[in-house]
Amino acid sequence: MAGVQYLQDCSLRAKMLLILLALLSLAKSDDSDHSECKDKDSINVSCSTPGSHMIASQTIVVCPSDCSKEEVHGSDIYTDKSSICGAAFHSGIITERGGAACFKKTSGIHEYHGTTRNQISSLGHGPWYASFVVTPPHKDFILTVEADCITTVNEIPEGTVKYVRQPSVKNTQMLIFKTFFASY
Missing domain, CATH: 2.170.130.20 (LCCL-like domain)
Incomplete structure (x- = not known):
């Protein structure tokens, strides 16, 4: 399911953000x-x-x-x-x-x-x-x-946080678009 894939990607991004937030x-x-x-x-x-x-x-x-x-x-x-x-x-x-x-x-x-x-x-x-x-x-x-x-x-x-690189809104929208349509 494309929606489930998005939630898994979201969870992974959240975990990565937590790791980045644990900086000095x-x-x-x-x-x-x-x-x-x-x-x-x-x-x-x-x-x-x-x-x-x-x-x-x-x-x-x-x-x-x-x-x-x-x-x-x-x-x-x-x-x-x-x-x-x-x-x-x-x-x-x-x-x-x-x-x-x-x-x-x-x-x-x-x-x-x-x-x-x-x-x-x-x-x-x-x-x-x-x-x-x-x-x-x-x-x-x-x-x-x-x-x-x-x-x-x-x-x-x-x-x-010393440094966090955030994806642009356009890149995030493209990732969501690709995620939903890749499974069809």
């Missing part, structure tokens, strides 16, 4: 001050997950898209009641498309200053007992992204 994450990373954050595994968090919900003292978190509206307290050092993804967005580590960040718990400080960065305003806060910082993940971190035949480039976090 180049999301604004360098080797400064976070060389210890080289976790191979990551934790998916929601936009609203606060630092206080993290069990590990240090780990790589993966944020979904659209986390720019989350409440954060501080700049560079955030209270642990702040959204991790909001802090990563405020710091410029992730974009509206989401991405990965290194999360690290730190001690509380006496005063947290609010600033406006990357279109998000953080709030100031008085003394708080626990804090966290976010930095880019190590350059060797690999972020795996699930994709299928209808996944668009805008659904893939920026900086995740």
Whole structure:
């Protein structure tokens, strides 16, 4: 059946895309001050997950898209009641498309200053007992992204893929045309 052949080809393309998406994450990373954050595994968090919900003292978190509206307290050092993804967005580590960040718990400080960065305003806060910082993940971190035949480039976090060659729409239509008529 031609339709079944198309689904098998689609599944193969989806698997190939998954392999390509498992490339090195180049999301604004360098080797400064976070060389210890080289976790191979990551934790998916929601936009609203606060630092206080993290069990590990240090780990790589993966944020979904659209986390720019989350409440954060501080700049560079955030209270642990702040959204991790909001802090990563405020710091410029992730974009509206989401991405990965290194999360690290730190001690509380006496005063947290609010600033406006990357279109998000953080709030100031008085003394708080626990804090966290976010930095880019190590350059060797690999972020795996699930994709299928209808996944668009805008659904893939920026900086995740080093290079993906996508067939043009014309070539894809020609492949579908050939697939359906080759079986007749």
